[in-house]
Amino acid sequence: MWLWLAKGIRVPLAAGALVLAAYGLFFASPYELRVLTVCGIFALLVIGFQYIFGHVGAVSLAQATFFGLGAYVTGVLGATYELGFLVTFPLSCLVPLLLAMVVGIPVLKLEEHYFALATLGIGLVVVLIAVQWQEVTGGTNGLPGVPSVRLLGVEIRDRLHLFIFVWSVLILGALIAYQVTRGLYGRVFHLVRESRIAASSLGIDVDRLRFNAFLLSAFYGGAAGALMAHVIRVVSPENLELSVMITCLTMTVIGGRTRIAGAIVGAILIVHLRESFRILESYTLMAYGAVTLLVLIAAPYGLIGALERLRARLIPEPVDSPPTARQLSALTAAKAGGEGGSLLEVERVSKHFGGVRALEDVSLHLYRGEVVGLIGPNGSGKTTLVNIVSGLYRADAGRLTFKGQDITNQPPHLISRLGMARTFQHINLADDLTALDNIAVARATRERSGLQKSIFTVGPDPCLQMARRNAMAAAEMLGIGPFATTPCGNLPYGTRRRVEVARAVATEPELLLLDEPAAGLNEEEQRDLAARIRRIADFGITVLVIEHNLVFLRSLAERLVCLDHGQVIASGSPEEVQRDAAVIEAYLGRDEAPERGQTVAGGDSERLASQR
Amino acid sequence: MTFIQLVLSGLALGAAYALVALGFVFIVNATGAVNFAQGDFVMAGGYAAILLSTSFSVSFYMLLPLVAVVTFLLGVLLAWVAYFPLMRRPPATVFISTLLCGMILQNIFLVAFGPEARSGPSIAGAGMVRFENLEISRQSIATIVVAIGLIALQYLLFARTQTGRRLRATAEDRDMARAVGIPATSLIAVTFGIGTSLAGIAGALLANQFFVSPTGGIPLSVFAYIAVVIGGWGSLAGAVLGSMLISVFQVIVSAYVSYAVATGALYAAVLLIFLLRPQGIFSERVQRRV
Numbered sequence: 001m002w003l004w005l006a007k008g009i010r011v012p013l014a015a016g017a018l019v020l021a022a023y024g025l026f027f028a029s030p031y032e033l034r035v036l037t038v039c040g041i042f043a044l045l046v047i048g049f050q051y052i053f054g055h056v057g058a059v060s061l062a063q064a065t066f067f068g069l070g071a072y073v074t075g076v077l078g079a080t081y082e083l084g085f086l087v088t089f090p091l092s093c094l095v096p097l098l099l100a101m102v103v104g105i106p107v108l109k110l111e112e113h114y115f116a117l118a119t120l121g122i123g124l125v126v127v128l129i130a131v132q133w134q135e136v137t138g139g140t141n142g143l144p145g146v147p148s149v150r151l152l153g154v155e156i157r158d159r160l161h162l163f164i165f166v167w168s169v170l171i172l173g174a175l176i177a178y179q180v181t182r183g184l185y186g187r188v189f190h191l192v193r194e195s196r197i198a199a200s201s202l203g204i205d206v207d208r209l210r211f212n213a214f215l216l217s218a219f220y221g222g223a224a225g226a227l228m229a230h231v232i233r234v235v236s237p238e239n240l241e242l243s244v245m246i247t248c249l250t251m252t253v254i255g256g257r258t259r260i261a262g263a264i265v266g267a268i269l270i271v272h273l274r275e276s277f278r279i280l281e282s283y284t285l286m287a288y289g290a291v292t293l294l295v296l297i298a299a300p301y302g303l304i305g306a307l308e309r310l311r312a313r314l315i316p317e318p319v320d321s322p323p324t325a326r327q328l329s330a331l332t333a334a335k336a337g338g339e340g341g342s343l344l345e346v347e348r349v350s351k352h353f354g355g356v357r358a359l360e361d362v363s364l365h366l367y368r369g370e371v372v373g374l375i376g377p378n379g380s381g382k383t384t385l386v387n388i389v390s391g392l393y394r395a396d397a398g399r400l401t402f403k404g405q406d407i408t409n410q411p412p413h414l415i416s417r418l419g420m421a422r423t424f425q426h427i428n429l430a431d432d433l434t435a436l437d438n439i440a441v442a443r444a445t446r447e448r449s450g451l452q453k454s455i456f457t458v459g460p461d462p463c464l465q466m467a468r469r470n471a472m473a474a475a476e477m478l479g480i481g482p483f484a485t486t487p488c489g490n491l492p493y494g495t496r497r498r499v500e501v502a503r504a505v506a507t508e509p510e511l512l513l514l515d516e517p518a519a520g521l522n523e524e525e526q527r528d529l530a531a532r533i534r535r536i537a538d539f540g541i542t543v544l545v546i547e548h549n550l551v552f553l554r555s556l557a558e559r560l561v562c563l564d565h566g567q568v569i570a571s572g573s574p575e576e577v578q579r580d581a582a583v584i585e586a587y588l589g590r591d592e593a594p595e596r597g598q599t600v601a602g603g604d605s606e607r608l609a610s611q612r
Numbered sequence: 613m614t615f616i617q618l619v620l621s622g623l624a625l626g627a628a629y630a631l632v633a634l635g636f637v638f639i640v641n642a643t644g645a646v647n648f649a650q651g652d653f654v655m656a657g658g659y660a661a662i663l664l665s666t667s668f669s670v671s672f673y674m675l676l677p678l679v680a681v682v683t684f685l686l687g688v689l690l691a692w693v694a695y696f697p698l699m700r701r702p703p704a705t706v707f708i709s710t711l712l713c714g715m716i717l718q719n720i721f722l723v724a725f726g727p728e729a730r731s732g733p734s735i736a737g738a739g740m741v742r743f744e745n746l747e748i749s750r751q752s753i754a755t756i757v758v759a760i761g762l763i764a765l766q767y768l769l770f771a772r773t774q775t776g777r778r779l780r781a782t783a784e785d786r787d788m789a790r791a792v793g794i795p796a797t798s799l800i801a802v803t804f805g806i807g808t809s810l811a812g813i814a815g816a817l818l819a820n821q822f823f824v825s826p827t828g829g830i831p832l833s834v835f836a837y838i839a840v841v842i843g844g845w846g847s848l849a850g851a852v853l854g855s856m857l858i859s860v861f862q863v864i865v866s867a868y869v870s871y872a873v874a875t876g877a878l879y880a881a882v883l884l885i886f887l888l889r890p891q892g893i894f895s896e897r898v899q900r901r902v
Contacts, residue, residue: 059708106884106887116646117841121882128876246712282719283723293713296708296712
């Protein structure tokens with residue numbers, strides 16, 4: 001408990017919460033109570049918005065739509081059909097949820113801006129319907145006479161009671177949000193926000209996760225809208241309008257986009273700001289815009305985020321001691337799978353980017369337990385091949401089989417779950433998570449971390465604890481145990497590379513694909529890394545390493561495959577391939593032979609032929 | 613009204629949309645930034661035309677060039693306020709900042725011009741032109757002519773001039789452009805200016821027939837965006853084609869059914885495109901670099 005309070009700015013926040021509660025319960029005037037009630041509703045709306053906007057990082061512009069829809073459901077059912085709260089409230093949450101389901105399937109896969117615009121478009125359609133469908137919605141005038149909340153025969157009319165009721169719902173909503181994000185599941189959100197590609201190649205179903213976040217935000221939006229209808233007693237198209245969306249966005253950005261306290265602080269600040277400049281509404285909106293823009297530029301994590309960072313600078317955060325390592329049992333058991341059998345078969349795979357033939361008829365077989373080096377000049381198609389094998393790119397032609405199963409054009413998370421893991425040329429880590437937590441995310445699938453599970457977890461999250469202990473084992477295998485509790489953003493480049501390898505190892509793969517793991521490392525680091533990869537391979541894990549550096553490969557690989565212009569030009573033992581005339585020509589042109597032991601080409605990043 | 617006449621007025625509207633969408637694509641290509649305020653710049657152009665013609669009684673020859681200058685400067689300002697401070701952040705940040713700038717613009721319009729919709733000056737005089745039994749307004753003809761002229765000018769600028777080559781180099785790889793001595797930052801600001809001034813000119817052209825209002829730009833941002841989605845992200849020809857398709861569709865369905873149905877059907881169509889062909893109707897699938 002005390003350790004929990006000592007983190008971040010929880011002490012002042014708890015004190016603030018007590019002051020706020022005392023003010024609301026004992027000192028606030030009826031007018032101030034009403035304002036506070038509205039603050040509570042907006043805070044609930046914003047906490048919902050944080051799921052999609054903050055935690056998974058997709059800009060949804062549909063939050064006001066969910067809010068307005070919730071309000072309309074309560075309005076129509078309450079005012080016209082005189083149904084009670086116990087019927088209208090759940091329906092107000094469910095209708096937006098259904099809309100989110102229907103809309104989410106086509107739009108959630110989309111790139112950021114597509115998603116934003118698709119959600120905006122849906123909002124505009126719903127406004128059109130609300131205005132046009134006059135017999136049900138009352139058109140532009142809206143529906144008056146929404147009843148007050150009636151619960152189990154008790155009518156909540158009194159402003160104090162309404163305040164208590166709304167804030168109780170808010171506290172419940174906040175508690176759920178806290179549960180969802182505090183454990184391993186929340187860290188998965190974090191990685192999805194930073195890099196969808198990295199997350200999916202660790203076996204995380206990114207689309208599903210984003211879908212869940214979108215549904216949660218719709219649910220909260222509907223709940224907030226229903227409460228608003230009960231408080232204002234009128235529903236109108238105003239509830240659906242973009243200005244509500246902008247208000248919500250402003251609150252989220254100002255308070256902090258992943259912090260529950262940020263939602264509440266943002267809502268309280270903005271609602272009070274609006275109340276004090278009521279007459280000058282268009283000026284207020286202008287001021288909103290300007291202030292939000294300023295916060296966006298100056299304090300990207302919002303007020304709460306800025307305060308937390310300030311605290312960390314002034315008084316260092318208490319650091320959790322690293323957990324004791326727990327062996328990766330599936331990894332150590334891999335050897336039992338036997339050696340020599342075929343593991344991966346790439347058959348005549350082709351990939352074109354417009355006119356560029358990145359891969360042409362490439363075939364490649366990997367056998368259990370071997371370490372293979374994939375070499376070739378820049379642009380020869382090495383990374384493209386790995387991207388196709390791991391499912392990030394679709395092959396234009398050809399067939400891929402892994403462990404006897406056809407994986408051609410399967411999504412990356414399913415391929416990963418079969419037992420394949422990879423690293424990237426450009427490091428894809430979440431900078432503000434610790435090294436240990438970056439690795440622990442890779443355990444999410446194995447620990448069966450999920451939404452329901454995390455909501456109902458009491459006490460420390462067992463998934464996270466287990467994941468961290470396994471992650472520690474992976475970290476130790478790569479020699480980065482001492483850095484486990486350091487945020488990745490503060491680690492030197494070479495260490496970050498090793499965190500990436502450790503993260504891939506933590507999924508306990510049977511096939512490990514490493515894309516230029518030694519790039520940018522000095523000679524000593526390279527030797528150390530080669531030895532560690534060798535030890536991982538000794539467990540019986542099959543490794544495919546893309547590398548330019550033949551010294552590094554010679555100590556590691558039993559077999560080399562050389563690609564040039566998208567075709568396999570040589571394959572065999574390192575000695576054979578290095579002497580192969582075609583290989584020498586590909587790297588150096590004619591009439592020159594590489595000096596033995598020299599790096600044949602720079603290890604800098606390879607530009608993929610990709611098409612705009 | 614005959615069907616052909618509807619198509620003609622659809623094409624005139626589409627010509628204006630095409631300018632908006634084209635400006636939008638320039639900014640996307642140069643910076644990767646999605647300008648959500650693009651529609652508000654259309655309104656800015658409309659209001660500028662109204663202000664110039666009523667308060668300063670600028671003649672219609674000078675009207676479009678002056679509107680272009682005003683909205684160009686506003687676009688450069690947008691780049692400095694909403695893009696440059698945030699360009700190293702995730703892309704989402706920039707479209708939030710442009711959205712906010714759009715909102716600031718809307719409220720400036722509201723304070724300066726009031727909430728009611730206003731009609732702008734005509735560019736080529738009032739009245740209709742008759743061809744056999746077709747009738748088309750002079751304004752529509754002017755819109756089409758100006759749009760074709762500007763699109764041709766854009767093409768010449770980008771394909772034939774040194775400035776155009778520098779703009780393209782900056783769009784392709786900003787750091788490399790800088791390394792060979794191209795002033796990338798100013799060129800990006802110029803790109804923003806060109807992009808928004810195209811929207812502004814479209815606004816001046818549309819203001820006469822379609823009115824300007826403080827929030828009238830929001831659906832236009834969406835239409836420009838949809839046009840670009842349909843035409844294929846980043847494709848200039850696709851943006852023009854997409855704009856034409858949208859406007860003809862809108863005009864025809866609005867005439868036979870209703871505006872609400874037309875808009876609803878358009879969004880439904882876009883969702884369908886997202887689902888079936890996320891790369892747009894006319895282009896190849898774009899692969900993300902890993």
